[in-house]
Amino acid sequence: MTSFSNYAMEKKLIFLIGFMGSGKSTIGPVLANAIGWHFIDLDLTIEQHVQLPIHEIFALKGESFFRAIEKEMLSHVSTMDNAVVATGGGMSCDQENRNLMHASGIQIWLQWHPDNLLKNAKNAGHLRPLLKDDDSFLELYYSRKQYYETADIIISCDNLTIQDIVNTILQSVTKYNIIDNDEVLDIV
Numbered sequence: 001m002t003s004f005s006n007y008a009m010e011k012k013l014i015f016l017i018g019f020m021g022s023g024k025s026t027i028g029p030v031l032a033n034a035i036g037w038h039f040i041d042l043d044l045t046i047e048q049h050v051q052l053p054i055h056e057i058f059a060l061k062g063e064s065f066f067r068a069i070e071k072e073m074l075s076h077v078s079t080m081d082n083a084v085v086a087t088g089g090g091m092s093c094d095q096e097n098r099n100l101m102h103a104s105g106i107q108i109w110l111q112w113h114p115d116n117l118l119k120n121a122k123n124a125g126h127l128r129p130l131l132k133d134d135d136s137f138l139e140l141y142y143s144r145k146q147y148y149e150t151a152d153i154i155i156s157c158d159n160l161t162i163q164d165i166v167n168t169i170l171q172s173v174t175k176y177n178i179i180d181n182d183e184v185l186d187i188v
């Protein structure tokens with residue numbers, strides 16, 4: 001725990017990035033709990049701020065309005081300490097957003113085979129304005145992959161349980177000399 005606090009003085013946030021269906025909002029709270037940090041779901045903060053669900057923001061106000069609020073919320077969150085932040089799948093496509101995440105934290109890409117992303121996104125049971133059909137979903141994924149690849153840490157999530165993914169994240173973070181191995185074992 002101590003080392004996480006020390007690290008927080010420089011990089012004080014962990015951003016979970018990746019495409020729709022990568023489990024950022026599911027894995028985020030488990031990871032945050034394991035290290036005693038806060039969890040922030042950026043899409044939720046947008047919904048609370050605008051007082052509308054994401055799909056209605058897209059339908060009523062348009063994607064560019066959503067992207068502007070998304071950037072505003074990121075800017076607000078980037079001033080916070082000790083939090084795991086689940087970002088929306090489009091967050092990393094914007095250079096300013098990537099710069100801000102880089103300056104204030106480490107970015108972890110939850111990487112899955114695109115077929116699994118599609119399966120996860122369809123199973124998730126909430127409305128996603130950008131999930132129209134399989135082909136456009138995959139096309140969008142391949143157009144964005146280049147941005148996710150700029151993450152500090154990439155976790156291959158296929159065939160792993162949520163707890164496995166969290167443990168892998170903690171081990172990877174240790175390799176970055178953020179915390180000692182012993183302390184990760186204490187935390188998990």
Ligand code: S3P
Nearest residue numbers: 019020021043054088089090129
């Ligand atoms: C988006 C992904 C969504 C949400 C919005 C836009 C995207 O979040 O931010 O619908 O552009 O990929 P999830 O990645 O949590 O589905």
